[in-house]
Amino acid sequence: MTDPAGPRATPTPPTSTAVARRAGVSRATVSYVLNGQAAGRVGERTQARVRAAAEELGYVPHAAARSLRAGRGSIVLLAAPADTAVAFGPLFARFLAGFQTALHHLGYTGVLHGAPAASPTAAARAWAELRPAAVLTLHGPPLDAPAVELLHRSGTAAVLTHGPSAPPGAHTLLLDQREAGLRAGEHLLARGRRRIGVVRPAEPGLAAFAESRLAGVRAAAATHPDAEVHPLDLALTEESAARLAAAWQERGLDAVFAYNDEYAMLLMRALQDAGHTIGTGAGGRIAVVGADDLLLARLLRPRLTSVRAEITPPERVAAWVAALIRDPAAAPTTHRLGTFHVEARDSG
Amino acid sequence: MTDPAGPRATPTPPTSTAVARRAGVSRATVSYVLNGQAAGRVGERTQARVRAAAEELGYVPHAAARSLRAGRGSIVLLAAPADTAVAFGPLFARFLAGFQTALHHLGYTGVLHGAPAASPTAAARAWAELRPAAVLTLHGPPLDAPAVELLHRSGTAAVLTHGPSAPPGAHTLLLDQREAGLRAGEHLLARGRRRIGVVRPAEPGLAAFAESRLAGVRAAAATHPDAEVHPLDLALTEESAARLAAAWQERGLDAVFAYNDEYAMLLMRALQDAGHTIGTGAGGRIAVVGADDLLLARLLRPRLTSVRAEITPPERVAAWVAALIRDPAAAPTTHRLGTFHVEARDSG
DNA sequence: GGAGTCTGCTTACACGTGTAATCTCGGCCG
DNA sequence: CGGCCGAGATTACACGTGTAAGCAGACTCC
Structure with missing residues (x-):
């Protein structure tokens, strides 16, 4: 039976x-x-x-028994440090799929794990319990020094984190956010814009990226004596955008780099609703530049100009990680995760 | 030194x-x-x-040693069966974060793992190696019978999959996609529309969802003797949308349920560019309804009407999973993962 | 004062696996 | 015929942990 x-x-x-x-x-x-x-x-x-x-x-x-016996784990942990849930674009999703496949071919198991606890140290502890061969972060707040040390002490062979600089002992995966700002700034300056606003998103998880991008625009502006850069705080709501648009006149800005396409679309719509004209060309028009090159951003009128990230193929990144695992004593290295360039359309 | x-x-x-x-x-x-x-x-x-x-x-x-000794693992695997990367909306991201936190409080480690291999069976094998306490899928193709059996044989206490019906032995997490179509259909019919187009996205990962949603619209139409439902194939490119819009006249449709907001926005823009008027009210206007209630969908004009999913709080889902793990011999259960309702705006 | 009880700690085993070291056995050579 | 060798399999141990069972000693009770 x-x-x-x-x-x-x-x-x-x-x-x-x-x-x-x-x-x-x-x-x-x-x-x-x-x-x-x-x-x-x-x-x-x-x-x-x-x-x-x-x-x-x-x-x-039984993977656990196997890695217990072997003394080294085979899982590669893709850590999402804080509430960076917002950063799950299609870009990232596609990368993740390819990355996991590549790791699998190399004999590793790629796994995505968020930060389950409030404190970053507690999160690092949770990761360390799994005895991963490698831990890497791609977005959100980068790993801090205590987290890196805790991971190393628990036997993690390779720790990779993004961001401009990594804590001692960690490798760097560089998707230089400054570069995004730099490209946007250069583009706007080349189009003759001089009073440039830069959106700082209110989402806490994006703060680090936002600051870097702002710094990039500032770096671009530094080459033009009469260029000015103004940070603009904006939350992802229509009200917030309307408020910003209402106060636009008194700021006298002729361009804005809006952090990403989502903020850009929101702000552009609000500016239009407030009676402003968006686009390239002369006159009192405002140039708007986004980032990420979303499909949807091409649906608004004028079409949104956007800074696009050319991401390193996931297979390559997986190969890096595998190499670093094999040589745990290697001196910290830096790998470029991608580059940025401007996709020019009608909005700026 | x-x-x-x-x-x-x-x-x-x-x-x-x-x-x-x-x-x-x-x-x-x-x-x-x-x-x-x-x-x-x-x-x-x-x-x-x-x-x-x-x-x-x-x-x-050492988690591996611990679970080896305990005989039962503590990881809960959130499986992403195929190339469902596209389905990583902000909705899902937020859910994931909350879910992992909730599981952590219950003593489990929630982890997201894609399908690293071509064959579904190979993917199931990869998951089984981790000896997870539970495996669940939320989107993409649901787990098939061989996968479920393989997982059970390797000791997985609870297997949960989405979709209208689960293979024998698996529990069901029901986010009834038919309901999404049903709500959209009811809404359009109540507004007096009778010739309703339903977008079938070209992305293969969305096929299962799309068919269910289409079935839902058909179910709604069945209550009106003079209502007609027409499937429309659409890829996520401007060209595809333009082609569909160009052939709109001959179809004579007065409404469309566009699978989700992204497709809806794309199609709406193409229809407008082709000279059609979108919106509620009488006359030759076309009603457009999307789904997911994206913020961006409110930026187009007219504002997009959308079917929104009210997702069960992740804490609740985590509690279900924990309970099912505790009682591996339980008869298959079904849990509602959420419900749909229409957020009426100007487009339909 | 011996038997029982409680406190506080230790000893001993099991989980499933990988691999170095060892064993067995037949054939071959000197 | 004894020694050697190689092929083909096995024995034995280690990895880090949780927990049942055991044990020493102090105290209590009749």
Whole structure:
């Protein structure tokens, strides 16, 4: 009498011992065969028997036991330090999928894990419990020094974090946000704009990125004696945008770099509703530049000019990570995660 | 002479044995103290000594060893079956963050893992290696029967999948996509529309959702004898939208449910560019309804009417999962992951 | 004063795996 | 015939943890 709901109550998963028993060999033989170390040690016929037994039982090795024995884990932890949930663009999603596939081919298991706790140290502890081979962050607040040290002390072979500079002992994955600002600034200056607003988003998770981008615009402006840069605080609500638009006149800005396309679209709409004209060309028009090059940003009129990130292929990044794991004592390195350039359209 | 780059080459992470030695007690005592099982077994002073030693050494328990010993894992795997990267909306991101936090409070480690391999079975194998306490999917193609069986055989206590119906032995997390279509259909019919187009997105990862939503609109239309439903194929490009808009006249549709806000915005813009008028009211206007209620969808004119999902709080979902893990032999259950309702604006 | 009880700690085993070291056995050579 | 060798398998140990069972000693009770 079988359970109609399926084999849900299977008492214990099959182990390599079970496979060994079924194939009539010792457990060691099973291990050699299933891990490809059988050449010249185990006969062909025996190998076939072992493989068949494993197949029939539906044997799946126990990753925990394996990494316990091996002394080194095989999971690569993609950490999302704080409430950076907002930063899950399609760009990131696509990268993540490719990254996990690439890691899998290299023998690692890529996994995404957010920060479950309030304190960054507590989050690092949670990650350390998994004894990952590597931990990396791509966005949000970068890992701080205590977190990096805790991870190293718990055996993490490679710690990679983004951001302009990494804490001691950590490698750097550089997606230089300053560059995004720099490109936007250069573009606007080349178009003759001189009084440039730069949106600082209110979302706390974006603060670090925002500051870097602002610094980039400032760097661009430094080359023009008469250029001015003005930070503008904006939240992701229509009210906030309307407020900013209402006070636009008195600021006298002729251009704005709006952090990303979402903020740009919001602000552009608000400016239009307040009676301003957006776009390139002479006159009192306001130039608007976003970032991320969303499809939707091309639907507004005028079409939104946007700073686009050319991301390093995930396979490459995975290869870097694997190399760093293999050489845990390596001096901290820096890898460019991508570059920015302007996709010029009608809005600026 | 210390390494200037930090303690990167720490030979081995501290174990509970090290803590025991430092505190001058046995390893068992350490385990009892650090797991809160010390009440009435270990003296206050000894407990303090143990805790101090653990703190000083930066001891972090080894999750693999722990779950190996315990026989049950503590990780909850949020699986993303195929190339569903596209479905990473802000909605999902926010849910994920809350879900991981909630699981952490319940003693589990929530982790997101995509399908690293081509075949679904291979993906299931990769998940099974981690011996997760639970596996759940929220979007993309639902788990199939072989995958569920493989997971169960490898000891996964609870398997939850979304979609209208789950394979035998799996629980169901129901975010009924038919309901989304139903609500949209009802809304349009109530507004007097009768010839309703329904966008079928070209992205393969969305096919399952799309069919359900279409079925929902059909169900709504079935209550009106003179209502017609027409599937419309649309890819997420401006060209595709333009093509669809150019052929609009001959179809004679007076309304469209565009799968989600992104497709809706794209199509609405294309229809407007082709000279059509969008919005409620009488005349030859076309009603457009999206889904997901994106902020950006309110920036177009007319403002986009959208079907919004009211998602169950992640804490609740985490509690369900925990309960199902505790009772692996439970009969398959169904939990509503959320409901849909229409946010009426100007476009339809 | 011996038997029982309670406190505080330790000893001993198990979880599933990988691999170095060892064993067995038949064949071959000197 | 004894020694050697290689192929093919096994034995034995370690990884870090949780916990049942055991044990020493102080106290209590009749």
